[in-house]
Amino acid sequence: MTAELKISIRGLRKDFATRFGCVGALGGVDLDVREGELCVLVGPSGCGKSTLLRILAGLEGATAGTVEIRRSGGRRPPTAMVFQEPSALPWLTVRSNVAYGLRMQGMDAARRDSIAARFIEKVGLARFAGAYPYQLSGGMKQRVSVARAFASDPEILLMDEPFGSLDELTRLALQDELLWLFEETHKTIVFVTHSIDEALALGDRVAVMSPAPGRILSTIDVPFPRPRKLIALRENPEYGRHVARIWNLLGVGRERDAAPSA
Amino acid sequence: MPRRPPRGLPLLSPLFILAVWEALARARLIDVRFFPAPTAVLAAAWGTAQSGELWADLEISLERIGVGFVLGTLPGIVLGILMGLIPLVRLTCMPVVSAIYPIPKSAILPLIMLIFGIGELAKWVFIAIGVFFPVLINAMVGVLTIDRIYMDVGRNYGARGLNFLLTIALPGALPVIFAGIKLGFGLALILVVIAEIVASRAGLGFLIWNAWQIFDVEKLYSGLVVIGILGYLSSEAIDALERVVVPWRPRA
Numbered sequence: 138m139t140a141e142l143k144i145s146i147r148g149l150r151k152d153f154a155t156r157f158g159c160v161g162a163l164g165g166v167d168l169d170v171r172e173g174e175l176c177v178l179v180g181p182s183g184c185g186k187s188t189l190l191r192i193l194a195g196l197e198g199a200t201a202g203t204v205e206i207r208r209s210g211g212r213r214p215p216t217a218m219v220f221q222e223p224s225a226l227p228w229l230t231v232r233s234n235v236a237y238g239l240r241m242q243g244m245d246a247a248r249r250d251s252i253a254a255r256f257i258e259k260v261g262l263a264r265f266a267g268a269y270p271y272q273l274s275g276g277m278k279q280r281v282s283v284a285r286a287f288a289s290d291p292e293i294l295l296m297d298e299p300f301g302s303l304d305e306l307t308r309l310a311l312q313d314e315l316l317w318l319f320e321e322t323h324k325t326i327v328f329v330t331h332s333i334d335e336a337l338a339l340g341d342r343v344a345v346m347s348p349a350p351g352r353i354l355s356t357i358d359v360p361f362p363r364p365r366k367l368i369a370l371r372e373n374p375e376y377g378r379h380v381a382r383i384w385n386l387l388g389v390g391r392e393r394d395a396a397p398s399a
Numbered sequence: 400m401p402r403r404p405p406r407g408l409p410l411l412s413p414l415f416i417l418a419v420w421e422a423l424a425r426a427r428l429i430d431v432r433f434f435p436a437p438t439a440v441l442a443a444a445w446g447t448a449q450s451g452e453l454w455a456d457l458e459i460s461l462e463r464i465g466v467g468f469v470l471g472t473l474p475g476i477v478l479g480i481l482m483g484l485i486p487l488v489r490l491t492c493m494p495v496v497s498a499i500y501p502i503p504k505s506a507i508l509p510l511i512m513l514i515f516g517i518g519e520l521a522k523w524v525f526i527a528i529g530v531f532f533p534v535l536i537n538a539m540v541g542v543l544t545i546d547r548i549y550m551d552v553g554r555n556y557g558a559r560g561l562n563f564l565l566t567i568a569l570p571g572a573l574p575v576i577f578a579g580i581k582l583g584f585g586l587a588l589i590l591v592v593i594a595e596i597v598a599s600r601a602g603l604g605f606l607i608w609n610a611w612q613i614f615d616v617e618k619l620y621s622g623l624v625v626i627g628i629l630g631y632l633s634s635e636a637i638d639a640l641e642r643v644v645v646p647w648r649p650r651a
Contacts, residue, residue: 194555218555224548228570228647237566241557269647289556 142207143325144170144193144293149202150350151188162188164350165202170293172207173323177336179383180346186329187221189351190295193327194218206292212242217291219299225270225281231257232266234281238289256284260314276307283311287318296328300335312338313367320364333383337376338367345386354386435617443617444624452606457625460595460602463519464587467526472583475534476576480568482535483542496535504529504586505593517598522591529590530583537579541572574648577641584637588630603629 151163162185170176178186191197193204194216206215217238225234232250233240235257239249257266260280270278279299286294296315300308316339319326330336336343337359344356357379361370370376417437423429424436431439447453482489508525515521545568553567595604603622610619642650 196551196554214557216555218551220548220551222548224552226549226552226567226570228573228645237552238556241562241566271647271649285556 140171140173142169143172143174144168144207144327145203145205146189147203149189149192149204150200151185151192151197152200161350163192163199164347164352166351166353168344168353168356170325170327172325174341175319175326175328175339177328177330177340177343178346179330179333179336179343179387180351181348181387182331183349184346185349185351186331186346187297190218190297190327190329193293194295208292214238214242214289214291216293216295217286217289218295218297219279219282219286221298221301223270223275223278223282225273225278225285227270230267230269231262231273231281234270235284235288237285238291242289253284253288256288259287259318260284274307276303276311279303279311280314283315283318287322287324292325294324294326296326298330299328301330301332308335309367315339316363316365316367333380333387336383337361337379338365338370343383345383357382357386432616435620439617440620440624443615444621447606447618447621453621453625456601456603456606457629460591460604461629463522463526463591463594463602464584466519467523467591468530468584468587470523471527471530471587472534472580475531475579475583476538476569479535479538479576479579480542480564480572483539483572484564484568489539496532500532500536504590508594508597512598521598522594525594526587526590529586533582533586534576534579537582538572538576541575541579542568544575545571573645577637577645581634581637584633585630588626588633592626 146166146168149163149166150161153160153162164185166185166189168176178189180186188197192199193206196218208215225231226237229237232253236249236253239252240246244252254263254266257263260283262277262280262284265273265277270281273281283299286296300311303311312335319339328336328339340359342356342358345354346352347354359379360375361373420429420434421436421438424431424434424439435443444453478488478492482492504525507528511525511528512521515524549567549571553563558566591602592604592607595602596608599605603626607619607622607626610616610622
């Protein structure tokens, strides 16, 4: 790959002060993400994946280390985040939610509405453009958040287990939609999940993290060509081999091989 | 499935009580000097309405409520939201609010008249102070209870300053602010009557007090009825406003 570096993370550490003293969430993360790449972070619960995303999003500061996001100029915001929990603003209609990022950039109403309409169409919510979030199902609310993030045209997209709380079928549908939104727009995406399956289905590269304080144990290039088909992917013999490899890195099943230490 | 009760049902119990009251009064089983028949109260109300006295008093009271309500609500919402958003403002203002809020508002009326005289301004200030506190506290609590995720969305998408206030804090707090506005309006009704009893020659409070002084019991009751109707209609009006301003909440 010759694409330019988009994100460069060096020695990133984050400690939290708690009642029980200082707890390390991130223990020195080094990671590069290329322009137009979908990089997936997988790791055990509590390994600091979400903290890493929140630092990238500017919602939290780091204890040490640096994060650089290469800007392409203009009014584009550095990041747009899709959260795990429903985050469509309850007081805005689907249309206004999707246009929210553009509105904060100061774009005039006519232009942002036409851009929003395009992305609402892409996630299949055209009929619900005037609806409020309480009138939508969980999957539809998440589609609103995805459309909002893409519509605001950020330098990088951050996704924090965006499909984690959805049922299996809805999750597959949203993964599929994300795949073709990504393959169409070629945004740079950092995607956090604890599903190995999801990581391989979506990612160009999978970065496997250690338990807290989180570090990157290894990054794995995902060889499947795009555009991807979620079903065909699972029939690929390479698929199972990659699942096993990531399992091994995460140490799944290791408890049975060694005596439990705690 | 249970059948839906007929629409007029809520009217039935008051009508029944009024009918019993009327019957008892006509049979002279209750002392009509204290409990005049509802029809007699209605006649008295009709009389004051015909003479224009009722409308004049109603108008002056409504004006006092309206001005005082707006004077108290707007700063209450603004300061309450700022207290909810900015810890420094909250920590600075909260002790003062906690100290002044519990003082019965009727107790500060003499002080207000001392400072602002006995004209309209004193009534507006008096009502405004009463409305200010419940609105302020509800606006603050409303902001403090906004789900953190919406705050994160606002910050992540670059909402700062006034933008953040108008697109996240205010709409997020609005449902709770409306609870404060309802409390505040109830207080405004109480306070306008107190002010008019103590220091006014007009208004519904004066109408009631004056009726007591000349022992016109029917007129006294008619004043109470008008205030009751006013309270009911205003709460309906606030509910209707809430449905327009807060259209995003599911309703039963």
